[in-house]
Amino acid sequence: xxxxxLSKARVVPELRNVAFASSAAAPAELSxxxxxxxxxxxxxQQLIPKAQYGGRHAVTMLPGGGIGPECMGYxxxxxxxxxxxxxxxxxxxxxxxxxxxxxxxAITTIKRNGVGLKGNIETKSEAAYVxxxxxxxxxELDMYAYVLNCKxxxxxxxxxxxxxxxxxxxxxxxxxxMLEHExxxxxxxxxxxxxxxxxxxxxxxxxxxxxKNGRKKVTTVHKANIMKLSDGLFLETSxxxxxxxxxxxxxxxxxxxxxxxxxAKPHQFDVMLMTNLxxxxxxxxxxxxxxxxxxxxxxxxxxxxAVFEPGTRNTGTAIAGKNIANPIAMxxxxxxxLEHLGHHFHADLLRRAVNKTVNVDRILTPDVGGSSSSxxxxxxxxxxxxxxxKNEIPIVLA
Amino acid sequence: MSLITRNVFRTLVQGSQHVSKGLHxxxxxxxxxxxxxxxxxxxxxxxxxxRIKCTLIPxxxxxxxxxxxxxxxxxxANIPVDFESFFFSEVNPTLSAPLEDVVNSIAKNKICIKxxxxxxxxxxxxxxxxxxxxxxxxxxxxxxxxxxxSLPNVNCRHKDVDCIIIRxxxxxxxxALEHExxxxxxxxxxxITAAKSERIAKFAFxxxxKMGRKKVTAVHKANIMKLGDGLFLxxxxEIGKLYPRIQFEKxxxxxxxxxMVSNPNQFDVMVTPNLYGNIVDNLASGxxxxxxxxxxxxxxxxxxxFEQGARHIFSGAVGKNIANPTAMxxxxxxxxxxxxxxxxxxxxxxAINKVLSDxxxxxxxxxxxxxxxxxxxxxxxxxT
Numbered sequence: 207x208x209x210x211x212l213s214k215a216r217v218v219p220e221l222r223n224v225a226f227a228s229s230a231a232a233p234a235e236l237s238x239x240x241x242x243x244x245x246x247x248x249x250x251q252q253l254i255p256k257a258q259y260g261g262r263h264a265v266t267m268l269p270g271g272g273i274g275p276e277c278m279g280y281x282x283x284x285x286x287x288x289x290x291x292x293x294x295x296x297x298x299x300x301x302x303x304x305x306x307x308x309x310x311x312a313i314t315t316i317k318r319n320g321v322g323l324k325g326n327i328e329t330k331s332e333a334a335y336v337x338x339x340x341x342x343x344x345x346e347l348d349m350y351a352y353v354l355n356c357k358x359x360x361x362x363x364x365x366x367x368x369x370x371x372x373x374x375x376x377x378x379x380x381x382x383x384m385l386e387h388e389x390x391x392x393x394x395x396x397x398x399x400x401x402x403x404x405x406x407x408x409x410x411x412x413x414x415x416x417x418k419n420g421r422k423k424v425t426t427v428h429k430a431n432i433m434k435l436s437d438g439l440f441l442e443t444s445x446x447x448x449x450x451x452x453x454x455x456x457x458x459x460x461x462x463x464x465x466x467x468x469x470a471k472p473h474q475f476d477v478m479l480m481t482n483l484x485x486x487x488x489x490x491x492x493x494x495x496x497x498x499x500x501x502x503x504x505x506x507x508x509x510x511x512a513v514f515e516p517g518t519r520n521t522g523t524a525i526a527g528k529n530i531a532n533p534i535a536m537x538x539x540x541x542x543x544l545e546h547l548g549h550h551f552h553a554d555l556l557r558r559a560v561n562k563t564v565n566v567d568r569i570l571t572p573d574v575g576g577s578s579s580s581x582x583x584x585x586x587x588x589x590x591x592x593x594x595x596k597n598e599i600p601i602v603l604a
Numbered sequence: 605m606s607l608i609t610r611n612v613f614r615t616l617v618q619g620s621q622h623v624s625k626g627l628h629x630x631x632x633x634x635x636x637x638x639x640x641x642x643x644x645x646x647x648x649x650x651x652x653x654x655r656i657k658c659t660l661i662p663x664x665x666x667x668x669x670x671x672x673x674x675x676x677x678x679x680x681a682n683i684p685v686d687f688e689s690f691f692f693s694e695v696n697p698t699l700s701a702p703l704e705d706v707v708n709s710i711a712k713n714k715i716c717i718k719x720x721x722x723x724x725x726x727x728x729x730x731x732x733x734x735x736x737x738x739x740x741x742x743x744x745x746x747x748x749x750x751x752x753x754s755l756p757n758v759n760c761r762h763k764d765v766d767c768i769i770i771r772x773x774x775x776x777x778x779x780a781l782e783h784e785x786x787x788x789x790x791x792x793x794x795x796i797t798a799a800k801s802e803r804i805a806k807f808a809f810x811x812x813x814k815m816g817r818k819k820v821t822a823v824h825k826a827n828i829m830k831l832g833d834g835l836f837l838x839x840x841x842e843i844g845k846l847y848p849r850i851q852f853e854k855x856x857x858x859x860x861x862x863x864m865v866s867n868p869n870q871f872d873v874m875v876t877p878n879l880y881g882n883i884v885d886n887l888a889s890g891x892x893x894x895x896x897x898x899x900x901x902x903x904x905x906x907x908x909x910f911e912q913g914a915r916h917i918f919s920g921a922v923g924k925n926i927a928n929p930t931a932m933x934x935x936x937x938x939x940x941x942x943x944x945x946x947x948x949x950x951x952x953x954x955a956i957n958k959v960l961s962d963x964x965x966x967x968x969x970x971x972x973x974x975x976x977x978x979x980x981x982x983x984x985x986x987x988t
Contacts (some may be wrong), residue, residue, distance in 0.1 A: 242667070254802075254806065254843075254846065255799075255803040255806045255807075256905065257810050258905040259747065259810070259811075259903045259905065259908075260714070260715075260903040260904070260905075260907060260908030260942060261714045261715075261902070261905075261906050261907060261908065262904070262942070264810050264813070264814065286944070286946075289944030289945075290944075291944070293814050295813055295814070311848060311849065312847050314847075314848065317846065318806070318809075318810065318846050318847070319810075352836070388729055449762065525857060
């Protein structure tokens with residue numbers, strides 16, 4: 207033990223000072239024991255008055271890297287056009303800097319505003335003590351549930367039609383606990399943390415979500431046959447909660463089988479509940495089935511905060527600035543945000559306009575089989591807003 | 605254990621505060637102190653043709669004349685706003701629309717433009733709350749924002765004044781809790797709560813962020829009222845910690861008023877409790893040209909009421925066609941910006957700037973001889 211701590215101190219001498227840069231309340235002097243448990247599972251949040259003034263909401267906007275800034279530009283353009291009562295507070299995060307100042311500031315602004323819209327933030331630094339910004343953000347804000355709304359777009363050619371799955375993912379612990387160490391030289395241990403309280407929170411969230419949205423079935427995805435204790439706990443918790451919701455059918459599926467079933471027979475799924483890493487894999491699989499990274503939007507929920515982002519967490523650095531990135535994902539995220547804020551009128555208007563562009567007019571970017579540029583898609587949406595505002599064009603369902 | 609004791613104690617204290625408030629408030633107010641706002645839908649009311657509905661309260665004194673000027677300009681510029689007008693007055697209670705109607709209309713439309721309501725110095729009925737206060741309480745319009753900005757060609761002692769004064773206006777000295785405990789001894793209660801202080805502080809900082817400001821000054825008198833203003837100050841400090849990129853400073857109200865008249869340019873955003881805000885608002889308005897040129901607005905979470913920054917009914921000018929409509933027009937421009945009609949807002953602001961810079965048409969308060977109507981016509985001519 208002593209050797210381990212010693213070697214840790216030698217490998218990353220800066221660790222002692224910076225490891226807590228991402229923690230909300232960092233005591234001045236910390237033992238290694240404290241440091242090892244530096245990510246308390248549930249963080250206590252300070253209650254802050256909500257940022258809604260005269261019907262307008264203040265929302266943090268984190269453009270992030272890659273295609274983020276241009277997509278945010280489109281969102282602002284559209285919001286200005288439809289007159290959405292939202293004021294954005296833009297926080298840019300420099301991906302190259304090795305300290306967490308910008309990220310801390312971003313987290314503070316989300317705490318103040320309660321709601322954020324974010325692109326994917328790059329973490330260029332590979333130093334062990336700089337945590338992934340995206341993970342830091344979710345952990346710090348205790349956003350334990352992630353929801354990915356996977357619904358087929360009729361206008362996008364795909365192998366499977368009419369898919370409608372909601373993926374709910376534990377967002378703060380599991381494999382993403384960021385607790386790794388080299389116990390003996392050449393042997394790395396990475397901890398997967400599953401807690402009863404967090405499993406219960408996310409399971410309850412999933413069942414409540416299913417109940418609220420009139421869903422019939424919840425499938426828990428796990429690997430409890432191998433990880434009998436950790437995934438076992440997660441599975442056990444969801445089974446226990448399922449008993450409280452007799453109207454909702456509950457089953458479970460092992461992750462490997464689940465991936466196979468998803469690509470073969472995706473229609474059997476309704477609401478899916480899973481731990482962190484499986485969630486990451488499964489959401490990317492489903493995004494792939496539905497037409498790639500550029501369409502779906504994801505929602506992070508905690509008890510106090512909500513952050514909306516494109517569904518697959520890819521930065522898209524390679525296509526940045528080329529005017530070919532698909533803006534639909536970010537626009538869908540902004541629609542989710544408007545609905546969360548209660549601006550159903552604007553959300554509905556925008557949703558119908560997007561639907562018309564994608565499914566009726568079929569103005570699509572190359573990644574989903576179209577030939578239009580990003581700005582052409584956005585222009586089409588803006589044109590369609592006026593059309594749908596005048597005539598009640600219903601949403602084309604798949 | 606200590607935690608439990610503390611919490612139990614806190615609950616008891618809060619409970620007792622609540623009860624005491626109920627005891628002191630007058631009966632009329634007790635049942636009307638409801639917030640209607642959260643019950644309504646959250647989108648701004650826009651009808652099918654994209655027109656926006658706005659509640660209009662002409663008010664007392666010169667209010668109707670100024671509001672008429674705004675309506676004329678809106679008509680000339682073809683602005684898609686429909687007004688829902690209410691005669692609302694405390695000095696004329698028989699003709700006044702009921703409070704509920706006005707409140708429901710504002711809660712529904714989310715926006716309102718309001719002239720000044722006269723408040724008599726005495727109460728016939730023993731009612732302590734003024735109509736203004738009742739309206740604010742019913743809608744929970746807790747934040748009053750006055751943007752004090754020097755206008756072109758309005759000659760004043762100080763140039764380039766540009767500060768924003770944010771005032772808590774639902775508690776503090778305006779709680780309407782006064783009683784005569786023994787004949788000859790009147791107690792007037794000033795209520796400061798942590799929740800409302802934090803709320804207004806957060807509003808001020810968020811407003812500063814939105815407007816790209818650098819500094820927030822909390823105005824207080826915590827050296828004398830150590831508990832009440834102390835709580836306000838502490839809440840501001842606490843919230844200020846969430847805004848590491850905005851400078852926070854505090855200033856005692858007496859010093860603040862002195863600084864304001866000698867060196868107003870040092871101020872950026874100011875956050876104040878109720879009465880101090882009222883005083884500082886009026887003082888600052890005086891610095892840039894008086895009640896006729898300063899626009900303000902009151903915000904709740906859901907609604908925004910746009911009104912003049914310094915509230916004077918100017919009853920001496922009623923019917924004389926000499927009142928300055930600049931403040932009211934600026935209010936209307938702010939209202940348009942609030943509902944995302946930025947081009948119209950810029951158009952009206954541009955016209956005001958042009959008329960003032962040309963300096964040919966000035967009302968009496970700015971040293972000219974023009975009438976309200978002349979000024980309004982000049983604005984309409986300058987609309988582009």
